[in-house]
Amino acid sequence: MLEVSGLSFHYQPHVPVLTDLTFSVLDGEIVGLLGKNGVGKTTALKLILGLLPLEKGSVCLGNYSLDLHPMQYKKQMNYVSDSHDIYNNLTGKEYLNFIADMYEVPSETRSKIYTPLIEAFQVEKYLNSPIKKLSHGTKQKIAVIASLVNDPLLWVLDEPMTGLDVEAVQVLKELIQSRAAHGKSVLFSSHILEICENLCDKIVIMQAGTLQKTIELRDNPSYISLEDIYLEVVNDVPMDKGFSIKQNNP
Amino acid sequence: MYRWIKVFQLSKTIRKIHFSFLNFRYKLKERPDTYVIVLTCFVLSIAGVFYYYYFQMLGQLYDGLSELGLGDLFCRLALFAAAMILSIVSAFLLINIFCFSKDIEHLLLFPVRPCDIFTGKYITVIMFCYGIELLLLLPACIIQTQYMGDSSAVITYISAAAILPHIVVFPLAVFVTICLKIAMLLKRMRIMLAVTGIMVYFAGALIGVLLSNGQTGAERDLLNRVHDLIVPFPFYNSYIRFHPGLKLFCIILAAVFIGVYYYLSHLVIGEKYAIYDKEGRIRIKAVKYNSSSKLRSYFKKEYQTFFRNPVYVINGLFGIFITPFLLPLSFRISADAENIEQIRALVSAPEFSFYAVLFALAVIVLTSAINVVASSSFSREGASFWIMKIIPYSLKRQAFVKALFSTSISIMGIIINCSIFKVYFNYSFIQIGIISFVGILFAVLWNLIGVFIDMKRPKLEWTNEAEAIKQNVNVVFSILLCIAISIGYFFAAAKMLQNGFAAGGIITFLSCSVCILILLVCKGIASHQE
Numbered sequence: 001m002l003e004v005s006g007l008s009f010h011y012q013p014h015v016p017v018l019t020d021l022t023f024s025v026l027d028g029e030i031v032g033l034l035g036k037n038g039v040g041k042t043t044a045l046k047l048i049l050g051l052l053p054l055e056k057g058s059v060c061l062g063n064y065s066l067d068l069h070p071m072q073y074k075k076q077m078n079y080v081s082d083s084h085d086i087y088n089n090l091t092g093k094e095y096l097n098f099i100a101d102m103y104e105v106p107s108e109t110r111s112k113i114y115t116p117l118i119e120a121f122q123v124e125k126y127l128n129s130p131i132k133k134l135s136h137g138t139k140q141k142i143a144v145i146a147s148l149v150n151d152p153l154l155w156v157l158d159e160p161m162t163g164l165d166v167e168a169v170q171v172l173k174e175l176i177q178s179r180a181a182h183g184k185s186v187l188f189s190s191h192i193l194e195i196c197e198n199l200c201d202k203i204v205i206m207q208a209g210t211l212q213k214t215i216e217l218r219d220n221p222s223y224i225s226l227e228d229i230y231l232e233v234v235n236d237v238p239m240d241k242g243f244s245i246k247q248n249n250p
Numbered sequence: 251m252y253r254w255i256k257v258f259q260l261s262k263t264i265r266k267i268h269f270s271f272l273n274f275r276y277k278l279k280e281r282p283d284t285y286v287i288v289l290t291c292f293v294l295s296i297a298g299v300f301y302y303y304y305f306q307m308l309g310q311l312y313d314g315l316s317e318l319g320l321g322d323l324f325c326r327l328a329l330f331a332a333a334m335i336l337s338i339v340s341a342f343l344l345i346n347i348f349c350f351s352k353d354i355e356h357l358l359l360f361p362v363r364p365c366d367i368f369t370g371k372y373i374t375v376i377m378f379c380y381g382i383e384l385l386l387l388l389p390a391c392i393i394q395t396q397y398m399g400d401s402s403a404v405i406t407y408i409s410a411a412a413i414l415p416h417i418v419v420f421p422l423a424v425f426v427t428i429c430l431k432i433a434m435l436l437k438r439m440r441i442m443l444a445v446t447g448i449m450v451y452f453a454g455a456l457i458g459v460l461l462s463n464g465q466t467g468a469e470r471d472l473l474n475r476v477h478d479l480i481v482p483f484p485f486y487n488s489y490i491r492f493h494p495g496l497k498l499f500c501i502i503l504a505a506v507f508i509g510v511y512y513y514l515s516h517l518v519i520g521e522k523y524a525i526y527d528k529e530g531r532i533r534i535k536a537v538k539y540n541s542s543s544k545l546r547s548y549f550k551k552e553y554q555t556f557f558r559n560p561v562y563v564i565n566g567l568f569g570i571f572i573t574p575f576l577l578p579l580s581f582r583i584s585a586d587a588e589n590i591e592q593i594r595a596l597v598s599a600p601e602f603s604f605y606a607v608l609f610a611l612a613v614i615v616l617t618s619a620i621n622v623v624a625s626s627s628f629s630r631e632g633a634s635f636w637i638m639k640i641i642p643y644s645l646k647r648q649a650f651v652k653a654l655f656s657t658s659i660s661i662m663g664i665i666i667n668c669s670i671f672k673v674y675f676n677y678s679f680i681q682i683g684i685i686s687f688v689g690i691l692f693a694v695l696w697n698l699i700g701v702f703i704d705m706k707r708p709k710l711e712w713t714n715e716a717e718a719i720k721q722n723v724n725v726v727f728s729i730l731l732c733i734a735i736s737i738g739y740f741f742a743a744a745k746m747l748q749n750g751f752a753a754g755g756i757i758t759f760l761s762c763s764v765c766i767l768i769l770l771v772c773k774g775i776a777s778h779q780e
Contacts, residue, residue, distance in 0.1 A: 051639045053779065074642040085633035087551065089558040094551075097539055101547035102641040110539045130558070 001027050002154050002185060006057035007047055009040075017043045018209045021057070025154065025185045025202075030176060032196035033189040034230060035206035041189045044206065045158055048187070049079050061154055075103065078152040082159035084139040088132035092123065092142045095131060096149070103150035110149055117145040120171045136163035144172060155179060157188035161195060173199060197226040205233050256362060257512070260370030265377060267353050267713070268346070269721065285707065289727060296730045305389045312393050325403065325490075328390035329410055329482035335386065336379050336418045341448050342565075343375045344419070346716045348426050349444045350561050353713075355525060364523035365516035372423050372511050376504075379415035387411055402494055409497040410482070410489075416507035417483040424514060425451050431518050437526040441560050544643050545651060552655040555630070556623070561715040562630065569620040570663035573613075594676040604753040607681050608743060610671050611760075614689035615736050617663055621693075622719050624656035624700030625728035628708035629718040635710050645705070649775050653694075653701040660693035684757060691764045692736075698771040700728040705778060735767075 007021040018040045025031045035041050046052045048059050050066050050073070059066040064073040087095055100110040118124055121141040126134055131142065140163050147155065155176075161169050176186050176199055190196055196203060203215040203226065213233045217226070312324050348371055357367050391407040429447035433440035483489075489500070542550075556562050597606040628649075631638055638648055668686055671677040677685070704724045712718050719725060739760065746756050 049636075049640055051636055071642045071644060074640060077640075079636070079640050081636055083633055083636075086637065087555055087634055089555045090551065093539075094554065097541075098547055098551050099637075099641070100539065101542055101544060102643050104544070105541070107539050107541045110541070114539065 001025065001062065002048070002187065003060045004044075004048060004057070007044065007054075007059070008056040009043055009047060009052065010055070016209055018047070021206070021209070021211055023204050023211055023214060025187050027153075027185055028180050028183040029202060030180045030186045030200045031188075031202045031204060032200040033187065033204050033206065034191075034193075034196065035212075036234060039206045040209040041206055042158065043209075045156060045187075045189060049077070049156060050074065075150065076152060077154040077156060078147040078150055080140075080143050080147045080155075080157045080160050082162055084136050084143065084163065086131055086139060086143050086146075089130060091130055092127040092134070095142060096127070096146050099146040100149045105149050113149055113151070114145060117148060117175075120175075121145060121168055137165055137168065140164055141168055144175075148175075152184065154185045154187060157186070159190055160188055161190065161192060193226045193230060203230075205230065207234065253366070257366050257369045258373065260357065260362065260366055261373035261377070263357075264347070264353065264367075264370050264374045268351065268374065268717075269378070289723060293723075293726060293730065296734065301385075301389075305393075308389050308393050312397060316397070321397070323480075324390070324394060325406060326482060326486070327480055328387060329414065329486075330480040332383055332386045332411075333414055333418055333482045336382065336415055337422075337452075339382060340375055340379055340415070340419045340422060341452070342568075343378055344422055344426050345441070345444060345448065345564065346561075346714070346720070347371050347374060348423075348430065349441045350716050351714050352525070354523070358523065363516065363521060364519045365512055367523075368427060368515040368519065369508065369512040372419070372515075373508060375419050375423070376415050376508075379419060380411070383411045383415065405494040405497050406490070409500045412501040413503045413507075414483060416504055420507050420511060422448060422451060423511060424518075427515050427518050430523075434519075434524055434526065440525065445560075445564070544647075548643065548648060548651045549655055552627075552652060556655070559715060562719070565716055565719045566623045566626070567659070569622065570617060570659060571666065573617045573620075573663075573667075590674075597675050597677055597681075603678070603681060604756075606675075606677065607684055607753075608756075610667070610675075610677065610681070610685045611688055611692075612736075612740065614664055614667050614685060615692045615739070616733070617667060618660045618689065618693040618696050619732035619736055620729055621656065621660050621663070621696060621700070622725045622729070623659050624653060624697040625704050625725045626719045626722050627652040627656060627701055628704045629710060629712075629722050629724065630715070631708070632710055632712055632715075632718060635708070646776050646778050649701050649705050649778070650772075653697045653775075656697040656700065657690075657694050660697060661690060664689045664693060688757060688760055688764070691761055691768070695735075695764050695768050695771065696728075696732045698768060698775065699732060700724075702771050702775050703728045703731070705775065739763075 002025040004024065005022045007018050008016060009018040010016045021040075021044055023031075033041050033044065043052065047054060048066075050070060054067055059073075061073050061076050064076065066073045087098070090098065096110075096114055100114075105113070118127070121144070123138060123141050123145070126138050126142075131139055134142070140160075144160070157176075160172060164172065173195070176188075179186055180201070197217065200217055203217060204211060205213045205215065215226075215229060215233075308328075311327075312321070315321055315324050315327075348368075354364075354367055358364070387407055391404060394403040394407075395401070425447045426444045429443040430440050433443045489497070492500070556566065596602045628635070628638075638645065664686060667689075668677075668682050671685065672679075672682055704722075707724065709718060709722045709724065712721075743756055743760070746759065751759075
């Protein structure tokens with residue numbers, strides 16, 4: 001279980017990007033991070049991943065804190081970036097092997113993990129080509145495959161569907177659901193509300209660097225779309241429908 | 251006229267893309283950053299010291315030449331040196347700006363012709379050369395004007411400086427443009443063709459010079475040979491006799507060169523231009539996954555990402571592999587067979603053998619100091635830096651592997667250097683052993699310093715890989731720091747020699763002090779926060 005508490009961060013003095021951000025992702029839960037552009041979603045993800053130094057607050061995954069046990073923490077999670085920036089001069093196979101080596105995954109295990117994923121995403125024929133020659137979508141597929149080599153407790157995805165074809169989006173959705181079914185957590189940010197609505201158990205809506213609302217989607221009546229809820233929360237319009245919304249920062 | 255305005259606007263944009271340090275003025279508008287202030291002061295002070303010595307050196311050269319009654323040779327020598335430096339710099343700039351850069355893919359989206367973009371790039375190279383010329387020739391111009399007491403030297407320098415970059419860059423640019431056109435027609439990698447074109451051009455020029463020197467007769471004295479060798483540009487002898495007014499008029503040639511390049515590039519490239527990279531062959535074969543240790547895997551990754559990128563190979567290895575070859579080449583040009591035999595005898599003579607070791611060590615230490623592989627190791631990660639942060643392999647360990655990788659490259663340079671010292675200068679095996687041992691210690695230190703500096707503040711935002719090396723302030727900082735430490739060591743060694751220290755004592759001092767510095771830098775890297 002991921003516990004984020006009291007996360008604050010600023011790039012420039014006196015201009016906070018995040019202020020006291022607190023939320024959790026339970027085991028087997030799929031959580032979507034939503035918010036307008038520039039509210040601090042990516043910064044929050046970067047802090048959770050350890051890409052930025054923690055200034056205030058704490059991030060814990062299971063028994064390990066990012067601050068105190070960074071290596072154990074990192075071993076339990078993995079990430080898919082939205083930028084498609086992976087080692088361009090390696091071939092797909094070399095990249096997959098490199099990531100597996102870094103997570104100390106034995107040869108037999110990595111073969112068991114990678115083979116079905118490679119088949120599902122149909123990337124066999126690209127594995128011996130340099131990554132720089134591949135399309136954005138294929139790079140993203142390889143990044144997704146590599147990110148599952150350590151069977152992470154927490155899988156973080158930043159705009160994961162960008163550049164993927166329809167079949168690959170379907171495979172990715174199934175993967176996310178299957179991981180949750182096996183008790184693993186998934187946290188992802190997306191602007192596509194439909195995907196969040198179909199996949200997520202919980203939506204975390206951020207505004208001005210802080211948590212605005214947490215929405216338990218399972219509790220909501222099926223006839224009301226996430227879009228309505230999101231727009232209502234973000235635009236601060238009073239709501240008279242029967243949604244289950246937890247107001248974190250009243 | 252509108253077309254030319256567009257070309258110059260394009261050139262301005264290309265300058266901003268390729269020379270991000272020109273955007274330094276924006277930093278000044280922001281709140282002063284301690285790092286930027288300290289770094290600027292350090293770089294400026296070091297540059298100031300170098301420039302001061304450069305000024306003094308030129309003054310002494312002029313005095314020496316004047317005493318020999320060769321004052322006229324000074325201008326010729328200064329222009330020749332500038333032309334040589336511009337040849338090397340412009341070759342690199344042309345490869346970087348014309349071939350490595352992918353900006354043309356974006357610029358072609360605008361309603362401009364390929365020749366507009368190419369001319370913009372040509373002007374960018376020329377402007378950079380003008381900047382270098384200003385630094386190189388201004389002291390020479392001041393010294394000569396001061397001694398001659400009239401303004402004719404100023405006019406000579408201004409007009410020569412205006413046309414010199416064009417004389418150097420124009421043929422190279424035309425060669426590269428033709429190579430790019432061939433690459434487009436063949437749908438092949440443009441970099442290899444352009445580099446080959448430049449090498450063919452230089453090889454042709456060198457053969458031309460050697461053949462023309464061969465016809466001059468054996469009885470000619472050294473002075474005449476030097477005089478014949480240092481020709482800054484064609485028709486220099488006629489040019490120098492021109493009336494000052496005519497020399498000023500020659501400046502117009504700069505515009506003529508730009509115009510000619512514009513029409514030539516239009517003629518060569520035509521209306522359409524496209525970039526093709528080599529198609530990656532898709533080879534389907536059984537996928538096997540072999541595990542290896544983190545250290546081995548990371549080292550392999552470093553090796554693969556570096557050597558598969560021609561930008562890194564050309565920019566990163568130039569200093570290490572070219573410098574060793576320059577040494578025998580310079581001896582070859584300046585000394586005859588008899589002199590070389592004398593040098594070999596000196597190297598093996600007991601009273602001079604230690605001095606020979608120190609000289610070789612100085613060459614190796616300085617060659618290792620200009621190694622840019624370590625000081626750009628984190629910056630080269632660029633946008634994929636996030637992978638380094640998320641993998642469960644601590645950043646300090648990654649830094650040590652990067653230092654190991656860059657040291658392995660430095661060691662390759664040391665091996666080449668030692669081979670040249672052994673084969674060409676006849677150093678003994680004991681001498682080579684001492685040189686290799688101390689040289690490797692220095693190489694380890696320089697690489698650790700480079701990695702440590704780049705680790706603290708890597709330059710991760712770049713569009714062209716060359717920026718990670720060539721426009722990286724960490725690289726400059728690291729080189730300057732390593733050279734400053736080297737100079738300190740040279741003074742210390744000289745002082746010890748004067749005070750009669752034994753050779754073993756000096757070598758022990760060098761080795762031990764470098765080991766202490768290595769430990770200190772290692773401690774610095776190990777204390778890095780995750």
